[in-house]
Amino acid sequence: MLNMARADMYRLFHSKGFYITQILMIIVTTISILTSSMGIIAGGSDALTNFQAANQKVDWTGVQCVKALSSETSILIYFILPLFIMTIGFEFSRKIYKNPLSSGMTRLNYFISKYVIFLLISVCQVIFYYLFIFLAGGFKNGFGKITGHFLVKLLQTSSIQLLELSAIFAMATLVMYLFFSTITAVVTTIIFPLIITILVQIFTKQHWLKYFSFQNNVDSAYFTHYTSGQMNQLLLAGFGTILVCLVLAFLSFRKRNL
Amino acid sequence: MAAILQLQNITKTFGKQRALNHVNLTIQPGDIYGLIGRNGAGKTTILKTIVQLLYPNEGSITLFGATSGKDYTKQLKRTGSVIETPVANNQLTARQNLTYYCKIKGIVDKDAIDDALAFVGLTDTGKKKFKDFSLGMKQKLGLAIALLNKPDFLILDEPINGLDPIAIADFRHLLVKLNQTQGMTILISSHILEELYQMATRFGIIDHGTIIKELTKDEFDAKSREYIKLQVDQPKLAATVLNKMGIDDFKVIDQHTLNIYDLSLDNAALVEMLVAASVSVTTIVREHINLENYFKSIVAENEVTPNA
Numbered sequence: 001m002l003n004m005a006r007a008d009m010y011r012l013f014h015s016k017g018f019y020i021t022q023i024l025m026i027i028v029t030t031i032s033i034l035t036s037s038m039g040i041i042a043g044g045s046d047a048l049t050n051f052q053a054a055n056q057k058v059d060w061t062g063v064q065c066v067k068a069l070s071s072e073t074s075i076l077i078y079f080i081l082p083l084f085i086m087t088i089g090f091e092f093s094r095k096i097y098k099n100p101l102s103s104g105m106t107r108l109n110y111f112i113s114k115y116v117i118f119l120l121i122s123v124c125q126v127i128f129y130y131l132f133i134f135l136a137g138g139f140k141n142g143f144g145k146i147t148g149h150f151l152v153k154l155l156q157t158s159s160i161q162l163l164e165l166s167a168i169f170a171m172a173t174l175v176m177y178l179f180f181s182t183i184t185a186v187v188t189t190i191i192f193p194l195i196i197t198i199l200v201q202i203f204t205k206q207h208w209l210k211y212f213s214f215q216n217n218v219d220s221a222y223f224t225h226y227t228s229g230q231m232n233q234l235l236l237a238g239f240g241t242i243l244v245c246l247v248l249a250f251l252s253f254r255k256r257n258l
Numbered sequence: 259m260a261a262i263l264q265l266q267n268i269t270k271t272f273g274k275q276r277a278l279n280h281v282n283l284t285i286q287p288g289d290i291y292g293l294i295g296r297n298g299a300g301k302t303t304i305l306k307t308i309v310q311l312l313y314p315n316e317g318s319i320t321l322f323g324a325t326s327g328k329d330y331t332k333q334l335k336r337t338g339s340v341i342e343t344p345v346a347n348n349q350l351t352a353r354q355n356l357t358y359y360c361k362i363k364g365i366v367d368k369d370a371i372d373d374a375l376a377f378v379g380l381t382d383t384g385k386k387k388f389k390d391f392s393l394g395m396k397q398k399l400g401l402a403i404a405l406l407n408k409p410d411f412l413i414l415d416e417p418i419n420g421l422d423p424i425a426i427a428d429f430r431h432l433l434v435k436l437n438q439t440q441g442m443t444i445l446i447s448s449h450i451l452e453e454l455y456q457m458a459t460r461f462g463i464i465d466h467g468t469i470i471k472e473l474t475k476d477e478f479d480a481k482s483r484e485y486i487k488l489q490v491d492q493p494k495l496a497a498t499v500l501n502k503m504g505i506d507d508f509k510v511i512d513q514h515t516l517n518i519y520d521l522s523l524d525n526a527a528l529v530e531m532l533v534a535a536s537v538s539v540t541t542i543v544r545e546h547i548n549l550e551n552y553f554k555s556i557v558a559e560n561e562v563t564p565n566a
Contacts, residue, residue, distance in 0.1 A: 003361055003362050003363070003364045004362055006361045007358050007359070007361035007362040010354075010357065010358055010361055011347055011358055014349070014350055014354055015349050016349065017349075090347070090348075094345060094347075094348065095342075095345050096345050098311060098341055098342075098345055099345060099359065099362075099403060100362055101309075101310065101311060102309035102310070102311055102334065102337075102339045102341060103309075103334055103335060103337065103338065103339065103363070103404075103407070104331055104332060104333075104334035104335030104336075104337075105331075105362075106328075106331050255313055257272070257311075257312050257313075258306070258311040258312065
């Protein structure tokens with residue numbers, strides 16, 4: 001697995017697509033910081049709109065930038081997606097999997113290696129996102145006061161966001177392994193969260209649906225106070241989705257004719 | 259000496275279609291085994307089954323003594339293969355692709371990449387990316403990737419398809435060199451039979467998912483001796499004439515053709531005798547069976563008696 005990780009990182013750092021993705025992310029977040037404005041990818045909740053409105057009334061220091069732009073972290077879906085394609089997607093669309101699988105790597109090892117590497121890349125992307133926001137905001141208006149509460153809240157927020165983003169990409173992984181199609185996986189990644197968001201707004205009495213609204217949960221992670229019961233349900237929905245998708249993906253891949 | 263690879267009763271189906279039907283095949287150390295068959299005969303299916311890209315429905319495969327499970331997968335590390343079209347990372351150069359696969363395979367030998375590039379003749383490709391490679395270059399890089407870990411057993415699927423004549427000759431020299439200098443055992447599928455004849459030491463003919471004939475190059479050469487092809491209107495009568503002349507080393511091929519293997523025969527005398535016996539001669543010519551003709555005759559024979 002370590003060998004595969006080293007190889008994939010090498011491939012990523014030698015791909016133009018990686019640098020283009022990072023530059024685009026820097027441009028988008030820089031524009032947000034310079035204009036002190038936040039966007040919402042899908043139809044956001046009232047709480048999200050209120051949170052963003054409140055943040056526009058204060059100066060954006062480094063700390064404040066992190067707080068404010070945590071509400072548009074779902075934009076990372078679009079900046080992790082190219083990395084997903086480069087790490088897992090091309091393996092299938094270009095049949096590159098043939099080389100390692102035909103030379104002594106088990107399918108389980110291959111599957112786990114690919115997913116763990118992608119997860120690692122996702123973690124790095126979330127860290128890079130917040131680090132850049134903090135530094136860019138800090139250089140513009142000062143870094144602000146970093147309290148222990150802020151650090152704990154940031155850790156909690158980014159963990160939830162990573163879980164929800166991973167759930168979205170676990171579905172993309174399942175689609176990828178089922179259909180071996182990058183396009184289908186990309187469309188699923190973009191469309192599924194939007195569909196859930198719309199369903200949540202239509203079926204307002206179905207409270208369980210909001211735990212599967214991963215995109216909204218990413219954006220509202222910082223300011224939403226979860227009771228322990230709600231947190232359990234959130235974690236259950238996130239981890240459950242990841243587990244089910246990955247198990248199904250592997251089962252379809254395990255004995256598949258390649 | 260233990261066989262490198264042994265397939266026993268391998269059957270593979272795709273839905274209702276039977277792609278491989280009780281295939282038995284053995285490859286000995288040092289062989290260059292040429293797998294011959296038409297498109298769709300099952301060549302690629304056999305190769306994919308060996309490298310576990312496909313799993314058989316029945317039968318067993320033994321590779322370096324390992325038959326199944328983790329042991330088999332472990333032994334696959336001793337192989338190198340290029341199945342169907344060679345694949346690599348489009349956005350990387352030849353050297354970068356080899357670096358990528360060195361990392362995957364855990365190869366730390368600093369010379370491995372230079373050696374592989376030099377061996378296949380891709381040292382001068384510079385910054386050209388895989389996506390811009392010609393088919394010949396892709397085949398060479400595929401071979402270089404397969405050779406990175408210095409395998410004991412190389413498996414190649416139609417490696418000379420689409421190559422120009424010079425590239426084909428280069429490729430042939432590379433494979434023979436690997437076999438002769440490094441003792442590498444090679445399994446190669448192809449339907450370009452003249453090329454295969456020049457490099458292989460053993461042949462397996464596959465048709466409709468079944469190995470219908472296996473023979474060594476020496477056995478084939480013995481069969482491919484020269485003969486006189488005689489085409490007449492009455493082959494039975496011609497056979498009687500031949501017997502009268504004391505010639506019995508011949509074979510009736512079809513309703514008009516006899517192959518005579520006794521080359522001491524005086525053609526003029528034979529024609530005279532046949533005409534005297536009211537047999538009309540349309541052709542009398544010396545011929546030689548090449549691998550292609552042999553393959554065609556074996557396949558045709560199998561079509562007539564598929565279960566023979």
